[in-house]
Amino acid sequence: MLRHSALLLSAALVASCGGAADDGLVRVAHMGDAASLYAVGPELAPGAQLLHGAQQQGLVRFNAAGEIVPGLAERWIVTDDGRSYIFRITEFDLPDGTRLTARAVAEGLEESIERVKGTSLGLDLAKISEVRVMTGRVIEIRLRSPMPGFLHLIAQPELGVALDEGNAGPMLAEREGDATVLVPIPPEFRGQSPRRNWFEIVDRVQLAPYAPRAAARAFEQGQVDLLLGGRLETLPLAITGALSRGTVRLDSAIGLFGLDVLRPEGFLATPANREALALAIDRPSLVAQFNLSGWTGSNRIVAADMPGDDGSVAERWTTLSLDQRRSEAALRVRQWQVQNGAAAAVSVYLPQGPGSDFLFAALAEDLASVGVTLQRAEQRDGADLALRDSTARFAGARWFLNQFNCAFSAPVCSPDTDYLVELSLDAADPAEEASYLAEAEQTLTATNLYIPLGTPIRWSQARAGVEGFSENGWAAHPLFPLSKAPI
Missing domain, CATH: 3.10.105.10 (Dipeptide-binding Protein; Domain 3)
Incomplete structure (x- = not known):
């Protein structure tokens, strides 16, 4: 997996060179310290959720608008009684050459569920009665009773699946000091059709921690393209900035x-x-x-x-x-x-x-x-x-x-x-x-x-031209859409 990751990251770096004004890098500032960005544990801090969700997707994940889209599962159905969710796993080869199987995904999901026991997220998952492998590519999750918000729950970054053969993305990451640069994995490594010149049509995403005032200053001075992690206590830093007009984005979060x-x-x-x-x-x-x-x-x-x-x-x-x-x-x-x-x-x-x-x-x-x-x-x-x-x-x-x-x-x-x-x-x-x-x-x-x-109250600041960002009711702003990956 390490060799596979290094080759992809190297290819992305080569493709981004050329001296153009657009260097193919979306710079994202997250308000918080490096400890919160790289924290580990059963329940993750918001910054750590961003990084974890970019590297370890679950059966489903969020898009830029906070909607549920396929992750490791390419599609799914819900039985009429609302107590069974059946997922068909995307078929592709892992970095070690083996095929992704439903059993590997089910075992990874069960490990994630076990890890969050004793937390509020663990209580949220209490309706799950069984994770069952039906065929080589099909998983069934049975619930104790119907749960309308179940897909949003299993899209949480903490439920991303860690595979023995390596992370299945959708991004690969390399840390550079306190910052991390993430590269979208080419579609052929995620069970999709290949795309020519992949690293020329997508952007890399750099995520870095910033103290709140430093983040506001960096955005105002054009050093970052997107500022995430805004809350009520930091809102005045945005609304008083000289360049803030039209850039402050508020989530109608519950x-x-x-x-x-x-x-x-x-x-x-x-x-x-x-x-x-x-x-x-x-x-x-x-x-x-x-x-x-x-x-x-x-x-x-x-x-x-x-x-x-x-x-x-x-x-x-x-x-x-x-x-x-x-x-x-x-x-x-x-x-x-x-x-x-x-x-x-x-x-x-x-x-x-x-x-x-x-x-x-x-x-x-x-x-x-x-x-x-x-x-x-x-x-x-x-x-x-x-x-x-x-x-x-x-x-x-x-x-x-x-x-x-x-x-x-x-x-x-x-x-x-x-x-x-x-x-x-x-x-x-x-x-x-x-x-x-x-x-x-x-x-x-x-x-x-x-x-x-x-x-x-959740707020962000986005510079004109930034794609893959949208306000939403979950205040969910995943990094993968920022890369402009078409798949």
Whole structure:
């Protein structure tokens, strides 16, 4: 495999030489350090997901628009009951000359599934009851019950298949210092028809870690073509740049964006007092200073309109105005102060960045309106509250609820919620499953150990002419499409 990789990388380098203004290299900056880009483990950081997904694809993968496209499987069908996915594996020779088989892919997938056990991704995969080899090129994955978002789940980079004979791509990588250069594997090595002059029609992709301010400066100065990994805390770095107009790209991502109650003690010891904080926050105005069109916030844990939503859970406090909510919250604060003879004060940990400064100021003003002083914690350890900010792997209530499993999210969790989510796995029908999950959300909501704010904010910057990039609801921006590979 090493010799095969070296030959392809060498061919790509030769093809890219020639002194043209376009050197055939798409330079991508990812906001974060090298440790996060090259991190290993059961669940990967966003930068590491980019690298892993480019080198080890699974049965399916994401395209630039966040849609599911073939990976190692060239096509698939879903049985009428929704409990069986049958994949036909692409036929091609591996670097050592052996044929890719369904058994090798199945074994690699089972290893990936085993590796993520004990994580939230492992819980997401709990519906898989069996991975079965049907023929030399066909795999069946059986589920305990139907799961509409299953293909998005198995497209996750952590489920890329590692083969004993070497990675099956779609790209090969070579590290250069903190950066990595990736080359698209020619189609004949991926079970497709050969294309003439392959390395002349595709680009190489360079991925490098950058500190947030350095990334914004590099983009503004034309040193990089694409900037990835933007979040709320770094958003002001983009919108203040001289060349940012028209280049900032926002993903309408679903996921979790809110405050975890890390220390349910003192004023935060009771669900009613924790709810007082949630009542006081003016969500539509929370990020008004960023002028994010369409972001209105939410006080639900699970995003609205998920598949299987039975409509029994809605936004809270819809019959109360903000003034009425704050009046109730202020009453609870005064009662606690009288009983305890102390002022109500809580601390919050937020990621470093100018966007977090704006968010803190808005939250502090909201809580001050009901008599609670908000302080900024320098470290997560010891803080009363901390920001939770993550994008969903698939559209379904189970993803949201699995994030709060007591196995890894204590004290922000509920054993009763975990029990209901577990029951939902073997529900007799979709209606029963939706009922279990709705009850689970209501149970977790009642603890007020998580204070929802709204949807995650993800942004990128793309220079004019960059192909293979698109905003999408998963904030998924794979590297392979950036190479302009036609296949």
